[in-house]
Amino acid sequence: MCGIVGYLGPRQPKDVLVSGLRALEYRGYDSSGVAILDQGKLKRVRAQGKLIHLVEKLKNENFDGHLGIGHTRWATHGKPSERNAHPHCVGGISIVHNGIIENYAELKLNLLKGGAVFESETDSELVAHLIHNEVKSTQDLLQAVLKILPLLKGAFSIVTVWEEQPETLVAFKNGPPLIVGFGTDEFVVASDLQAILPYTNKIVYLDDFQVAYIHQSQFQLLDQKGHTLEFQTASIDWNSEQAQKGGFDHYMLKEIFEQPRAVANAILPHLDTEKFCLNLNSLKQSWTGAFKDIDLTQVERVLVVACGTSYYAGMLAKYWIESKVRIPVEVDIASEFRYRNPVLFLKTLTLVISQSGETADTLAALRLVKESGGPILSICNVPNSSIDREAHCRWYMNAGVEIGVASTKAFTATMALLYVFSLALAKIKMKLSSEQEQEAVKAILGMPSHMETVLAFDSFFAEVAHILTAVRGFLYMGRGIHYPIALEGALKLKELAYRHAEGYAAGEMKHGPLALIDSDMLVIMLAASDELYEKTISNLEEAKTRGAKIVSLGTGENEHLKSLSEHYLALPKVYQDLYPLVEVIPLQLLAYHVAVTLGNDVDQPRNLAKSVTVE
Numbered sequence: 220m221c222g223i224v225g226y227l228g229p230r231q232p233k234d235v236l237v238s239g240l241r242a243l244e245y246r247g248y249d250s251s252g253v254a255i256l257d258q259g260k261l262k263r264v265r266a267q268g269k270l271i272h273l274v275e276k277l278k279n280e281n282f283d284g285h286l287g288i289g290h291t292r293w294a295t296h297g298k299p300s301e302r303n304a305h306p307h308c309v310g311g312i313s314i315v316h317n318g319i320i321e322n323y324a325e326l327k328l329n330l331l332k333g334g335a336v337f338e339s340e341t342d343s344e345l346v347a348h349l350i351h352n353e354v355k356s357t358q359d360l361l362q363a364v365l366k367i368l369p370l371l372k373g374a375f376s377i378v379t380v381w382e383e384q385p386e387t388l389v390a391f392k393n394g395p396p397l398i399v400g401f402g403t404d405e406f407v408v409a410s411d412l413q414a415i416l417p418y419t420n421k422i423v424y425l426d427d428f429q430v431a432y433i434h435q436s437q438f439q440l441l442d443q444k445g446h447t448l449e450f451q452t453a454s455i456d457w458n459s460e461q462a463q464k465g466g467f468d469h470y471m472l473k474e475i476f477e478q479p480r481a482v483a484n485a486i487l488p489h490l491d492t493e494k495f496c497l498n499l500n501s502l503k504q505s506w507t508g509a510f511k512d513i514d515l516t517q518v519e520r521v522l523v524v525a526c527g528t529s530y531y532a533g534m535l536a537k538y539w540i541e542s543k544v545r546i547p548v549e550v551d552i553a554s555e556f557r558y559r560n561p562v563l564f565l566k567t568l569t570l571v572i573s574q575s576g577e578t579a580d581t582l583a584a585l586r587l588v589k590e591s592g593g594p595i596l597s598i599c600n601v602p603n604s605s606i607d608r609e610a611h612c613r614w615y616m617n618a619g620v621e622i623g624v625a626s627t628k629a630f631t632a633t634m635a636l637l638y639v640f641s642l643a644l645a646k647i648k649m650k651l652s653s654e655q656e657q658e659a660v661k662a663i664l665g666m667p668s669h670m671e672t673v674l675a676f677d678s679f680f681a682e683v684a685h686i687l688t689a690v691r692g693f694l695y696m697g698r699g700i701h702y703p704i705a706l707e708g709a710l711k712l713k714e715l716a717y718r719h720a721e722g723y724a725a726g727e728m729k730h731g732p733l734a735l736i737d738s739d740m741l742v743i744m745l746a747a748s749d750e751l752y753e754k755t756i757s758n759l760e761e762a763k764t765r766g767a768k769i770v771s772l773g774t775g776e777n778e779h780l781k782s783l784s785e786h787y788l789a790l791p792k793v794y795q796d797l798y799p800l801v802e803v804i805p806l807q808l809l810a811y812h813v814a815v816t817l818g819n820d821v822d823q824p825r826n827l828a829k830s831v832t833v834e
């Protein structure tokens with residue numbers, strides 16, 4: 220997902236913006252740019268690829284001004300190119316944007332009918348056009364922003380400046396994070412603390428639908444109707460360990476917040492982000508040993524073997540591969556697989572999933588397959604780990620080191636990889652049209668932004684965790700692709716809060732779990748709007764009528780679901796296949812905050828190890 224930096228103050232904006240964008244590089248990006256005031260005009264410099272290319276272009280540039288904005292872009296609409304890089308400038312207005320404008324097509328059409336000329340393929344550029352149109356009449360940047368905000372739908376955080384108001388910067392947050400840093404007669408606005416802390420540790424986190432108005436040395440916090448809001452600045456006092464934890468209280472929370480970037484880094488090697496299609500080489504060309512010249516069109520079955528959270532990720536592969544490739548998929552717990560004398564076929568492709576790459580049961584399962592089975596593709600987070608070394612083809616979660624014993628970013632990175640794998644195998648076996656491919660690739664590329672928006676549930680669960688600690692039993696339920704997420708959500712609560720929790724296929728209610736239901740039982744229902752929604756709702760109503768307390772996760776503002784639930788969490792509307800990537804995050808946050816409230820050692824839960832290298 221994208222990175223944003225804005226600056227107003229006495230320093231050279233170029234220096235502040237470049238150092239800020241460097242601090243945000245971890246977020247994953249494919250182009251970057253700045254727009255800085257120079258003698259009353261906004262001068263824009265952009266570059267495709269890594270930040271070094273922008274720095275090279277800026278080397279001999281000087282700016283006579285103290286206002287600027289910068290951006291690192293993760294392409295979702297419009298391929299990675301200098302033309303599509305932010306900032307976008309229209310008639311003296313310049314903006315940077317993180318997120319997705321869902322109604323951009325209709326807005327863009329109206330602007331084109333009004334004579335607007337677009338220079339890029341992005342949804343972001345239309346925001347600059349909208350503000351430019353309004354500022355002609357308002358003659359004020361803030362008023363122009365307030366006028367266009369109601370037009371926009373989706374998750375979008377923006378920072379904008381106008382040449383005619385050279386000491387004004389306006390920011391708006393809805394979804395992706397935006398933080399304001401208060402220095403001495405200077406302000407730094409950024410997506411992340413790391414870009415701000417070199418200048419100040421006094422900050423305000425913007426909440427959704429809040430507007431930051433900075434003018435000279437004044438700051439105002441407003442709602443989207445322009446009403447002034449009270450605010451408290453926070454001081455970030457990081458010690459060295461906290462600096463390693465990125466200011467988070469625990470590695471696990473840091474890793475939960477790193478998930479958008481982890482997913483972005485996991486899928487990038489397997490996609491062509493210029494053409495929005497798959498890069499098949501990472502599946503066709505990267506086999507070794509006996510399967511160096513493998514012909515994947517001959518694959519007739521897929522076997523998935525893993526443990527714990529990795530096994531739950533593997534369960535999703537069954538839904539995605541069987542629905543797209545139309546070949547059978549068997550998913551097995553490694554400790555069961557290795558002792559049940561399995562029947563192995565040469566035309567079976569085995570996926571071995573392991574964050575650590577050292578899990579004893581999973582390694583033993585790999586070796587069993589290797590004795591008399593077919594090709595093995597490993598998905599690990601640790602290069603050169605045992606499982607990584609012994610597989611025939613290696614994919615990587617690229618999630619960065621995962622320190623928390625409870626796996627989070629490795630899980631979502633694995634799910635994203637398995638989805639891309641299912642697309643690639645479908646394409647190789649001629650089961651995926653170009654249109655389907657492009658639609659699915661664009662959808663998975665948009666997921667980091669959607670995942671960022673659900674991180675906002677962190678504050679909700681921090682508030683309600685104390686209520687949840689009193690609950691006797693937790694029943695997580697979902698159908699279809701939501702069922703593995705129900706299992707993973709229950710596991711997170713078990714391993715962190717040491718509370719009994721079960722994950723169940725919602726359709727199984729009548730086959731036993733219904734007897735568990737009473738007013739002491741908390742049901743967490745995954746009820747995204749898909750083809751199983753109606754059946755899921757009837758399961759939820761079965762539990763409700765028997766006295767269960769309900770926490771439900773649904774798509775958007777679902778009044779009916781809200782009416783049935785003690786707490787309702789609105790998920791962003793995403794590509795139906797990909798709801799698991801957003802709905803697991805609130806479940807991770809629930810488990811984290813209940814564990815913290817109970818005073819448990821979140822990063823090192825009792826009885827558990829990060830890698831189970833013994834049986």
Ligand code: AGP
Nearest residue numbers: 527528529573574575578625626
């Ligand atoms: C996940 O939160 C647990 N720590 C555990 O289930 C873990 O997923 C399992 O031990 C497998 O580990 P691996 O992915 O490193 O093989």
